[in-house]
Amino acid sequence: xxxxxxxxxxxxxxxxxxxxxxxxxxxxxWQLAWARLRQDKxxxxxxxxxxxxxxxxxxxxxxxxxxxxxxxxxxxxxxxxDDGLPVGPNGHHYLGTDRLGRDILVRAVYGxxxxxxxxxxSTALAVILGVIIGATAGYYGGAVDTILARFMDVTLxxxxxxxxxxxxxxxxxxxxxxxFVITFFSFASIGRIVRGQVLQIKEREFIEAARSLGAGxxxxxxxxxxxxxxxxxxxxxxxxxxxAIIFESTLSFLGAGTDPRTPSWGNMLADATxxxxxxxxxxxxxxLFLLITTLAFNILGDAVRDALDPRSExxxxxxxxxxxxxx
Amino acid sequence: MFRFLxxxxxxxxxxxxxxxxxxxxxFFATSKDPAARFAGKSATPATLALVRHRLxxxxxxxxxxxxxxxxxxxGDLGYSFATxxxxxTMIKGALPASLSLILGAxxxxxAAGIVAGVISATRARTLLDRGITLTVLVGIxxxxxxxxxxxxxxxxxxxxxxxxxxxxxxxxxxxxxFQHLILPWITLALLQSAIYTRLxxxxxxxxxxxxxxxxxxxKGLPERRVIYRHGLRSALTPVVTQAGVDIxxxxxxxxxxxxxxxxxxxxxxxxxxxxxxxxxxIMGVVLIAAFFVVLGNxxxxxxxSFLDPRVRLS
Numbered sequence: 001x002x003x004x005x006x007x008x009x010x011x012x013x014x015x016x017x018x019x020x021x022x023x024x025x026x027x028x029x030w031q032l033a034w035a036r037l038r039q040d041k042x043x044x045x046x047x048x049x050x051x052x053x054x055x056x057x058x059x060x061x062x063x064x065x066x067x068x069x070x071x072x073x074x075x076x077x078x079x080x081x082d083d084g085l086p087v088g089p090n091g092h093h094y095l096g097t098d099r100l101g102r103d104i105l106v107r108a109v110y111g112x113x114x115x116x117x118x119x120x121x122s123t124a125l126a127v128i129l130g131v132i133i134g135a136t137a138g139y140y141g142g143a144v145d146t147i148l149a150r151f152m153d154v155t156l157x158x159x160x161x162x163x164x165x166x167x168x169x170x171x172x173x174x175x176x177x178x179x180f181v182i183t184f185f186s187f188a189s190i191g192r193i194v195r196g197q198v199l200q201i202k203e204r205e206f207i208e209a210a211r212s213l214g215a216g217x218x219x220x221x222x223x224x225x226x227x228x229x230x231x232x233x234x235x236x237x238x239x240x241x242x243x244a245i246i247f248e249s250t251l252s253f254l255g256a257g258t259d260p261r262t263p264s265w266g267n268m269l270a271d272a273t274x275x276x277x278x279x280x281x282x283x284x285x286x287x288l289f290l291l292i293t294t295l296a297f298n299i300l301g302d303a304v305r306d307a308l309d310p311r312s313e314x315x316x317x318x319x320x321x322x323x324x325x326x327x
Numbered sequence: 328m329f330r331f332l333x334x335x336x337x338x339x340x341x342x343x344x345x346x347x348x349x350x351x352x353x354f355f356a357t358s359k360d361p362a363a364r365f366a367g368k369s370a371t372p373a374t375l376a377l378v379r380h381r382l383x384x385x386x387x388x389x390x391x392x393x394x395x396x397x398x399x400x401x402g403d404l405g406y407s408f409a410t411x412x413x414x415x416t417m418i419k420g421a422l423p424a425s426l427s428l429i430l431g432a433x434x435x436x437x438a439a440g441i442v443a444g445v446i447s448a449t450r451a452r453t454l455l456d457r458g459i460t461l462t463v464l465v466g467i468x469x470x471x472x473x474x475x476x477x478x479x480x481x482x483x484x485x486x487x488x489x490x491x492x493x494x495x496x497x498x499x500x501x502x503x504x505f506q507h508l509i510l511p512w513i514t515l516a517l518l519q520s521a522i523y524t525r526l527x528x529x530x531x532x533x534x535x536x537x538x539x540x541x542x543x544x545x546k547g548l549p550e551r552r553v554i555y556r557h558g559l560r561s562a563l564t565p566v567v568t569q570a571g572v573d574i575x576x577x578x579x580x581x582x583x584x585x586x587x588x589x590x591x592x593x594x595x596x597x598x599x600x601x602x603x604x605x606x607x608x609i610m611g612v613v614l615i616a617a618f619f620v621v622l623g624n625x626x627x628x629x630x631x632s633f634l635d636p637r638v639r640l641s
Contacts, residue, residue, distance in 0.1 A: 150338075154342055154345075157572065157576065157620055157624060158576070158616075158617070158620055159576050159577070159580030159616050159620065161580060161582050161583070162580060162582065162597065162612065162613055162616050163613065165582070165597055165598070165601050165609060166350070166353060166609050166610070166613050167353070168601060169600075169601050169604065169606055169609045170353050170354060170606075242468060246468075246470045249470055249472075250470050250471070250472060250583060253470075253472050253583070253586075254582055254583065254586065254598050254601070255598065255601055255602060256601060269472065269473065269476070272476070273476065273587070276476060276480055276484075277480070277484045277491075280480060283476055283477075283480060284477075287473045287476070287477070290470065290473065291468060291469060291473065294468040294469075294470075295464070295465065295468040298464050298467065298468045299464065302464065
């Protein structure tokens with residue numbers, strides 16, 4: 001019998017078994033979670049909104065063609081008033097222009113590309129880094145744990161915007177630097193929770209079983225520990241995306257994020273500080289895009305957490321409501 | 328107790344040392360000519376030579392680092408090349424605006440967060456709790472600068488109830504000081520109170536599950552007394568200590584609010600220095616901010632060890 005077979009027999013099947021590979025009788029935890037998630041109307045609306053946003057970002061050039069303006073094109077003819085002020089929403093520019101006569105709709109659509117790219121990529125990197133460092137700290141314990149846990153605590157306690165500015169001052173603001181900064185200041189909160197989970201998991205019997213069968217540390221970590229982290233990490237990841245998007249827009253707003261010429265929501269809002277007193281649309285339209293995006297991700301993230309946790313409060317409330325109805 | 332304190336202080340010193348090392352590497356060791364960075368874009372060769380001499384840039388890196396730390400210990404953060412004044416003087420000048428903002432906002436967010444958190448926890452899983460939870464979610468989804476700009480547009484630009492920007496020192500005119508700070512306070516407090524609502528709710532729910540709460544109820548105390556005298560008192564310990572840490576972190580961390588409302592505090596000074604490429608100021612603010620973070624954490628650790636004997640033993 002191979003080691004894997006023995007481990008499979010010895011260990012409780014992890015909560016993360018993805019269906020498809022082998023036939024499963026009954027429903028897997030993931031199917032159950034999806035069934036719960038599907039009943040959550042707010043979450044489903046958020047999911048549709050997110051899919052639309054992604055589609056909008058991917059189709060940005062087509063939307064620009066339809067609107068008739070390039071994102072960087074300053075329209076001197078229809079885009080600014082005779083006094084050089086931005087024009088409001090009208091037949092030429094559906095959502096108005098900024099102070100350089102650039103089309104707000106087209107720029108906002110292109111801005112979705114930057115926000116989503118930075119948000120998703122830095123979240124992915126933060127999750128990977130957080131899981132590796134958190135799992136290492138929790139699994140090995142002792143001095144390794146002290147150093148890594150302390151390191152994460154220190155990272156979490158620092159004013160990250162200030163450090164982002166210091167980095168931007170030293171290296172010049174750019175999109176890759178923005179992604180690096182967001183990753184660096186996001187991984188610790190993931191890592192800390194992962195560490196806590198691993199501390200619990202490593203005391204369980206199936207880890208002892210794997211060890212007594214001769215499995216090494218690395219094997220136990222990747223085969224037995226990390227698969228059990230997939231549920232909490234999914235939740236953490238979905239909660240990190242909106243934070244990362246806000247982070248990017250804030251950095252760009254302060255001039256420490258993406259290149260100021262890039263059409264990103266943060267840059268548009270930074271630009272709007274010059275014009276919002278006379279042209280509300282320069283402020284509220286990119287703000288609305290940003291708000292809808294982060295709210296959709298936040299609501300979905302909350303719902304995913306509830307769906308993955310069978311003891312969730314929402315379920316509790318639903319059961320209570322049902323009981324009342326029956327009475 | 329004593330050993331615990333010594334350990335915490337040593338750890339704080341260690342963190343500060345790591346920060347100075349990081350800052351030194353970032354600003355001195357990663358550049359071919361740090362003098363050019365510290366003298367500004369429009370510096371003459373004579374200024375460059377002076378800066379190079381003053382910073383001792385011809386020495387080997389370890390020696391440079393030693394001098395760097397020595398200057399810091401003397402309280403010398405260098406000179407801004409935009410204003411030609413010492414960075415320490417600039418920070419001292421900007422501190423009143425930042426402190427006014429942070430302390431006022433802290434009062435607001437603690438009040439709002441604790442009240443909302445208590446309501447949310449004592450009426451857990453009711454419609455009111457759901458409403459508060461949703462508001463918190465919206466609060467967390469909103470970047471501070473959008474809140475600030477929206478408030479500024481509606482209440483300052485359109486309705487003209489409050490002044491749009493600027494800071495008036497309290498000793499000059501307390502009424503105007505207050506008027507100029509209301510919108511910044513609300514802006515800063517809104518996001519924070521969302522976080523504190525969550526914190527209070529979670530903490531109080533935990534405490535209300537404890538045995539001694541059951542005992543209090545069993546001996547017939549009115550529910551009000553159980554929640555406020557027995558429950559809230561211990562539930563607030565993590566909330567108040569978190570406030571200590573946050574106030575430390577916010578010194579140098581209120582860049583957005585200060586920029587939106589032109590408060591001329593440390594945050595806005597930093598953002599302007601980024602635009603001007605004024606590195607000595609940014610470096611100075613980072614070091615000062617790190618100092619306050621460590622100080623805030625230390626204060627909280629000490630307070631905690633007095634309040635909760637279990638901490639000392641761990």
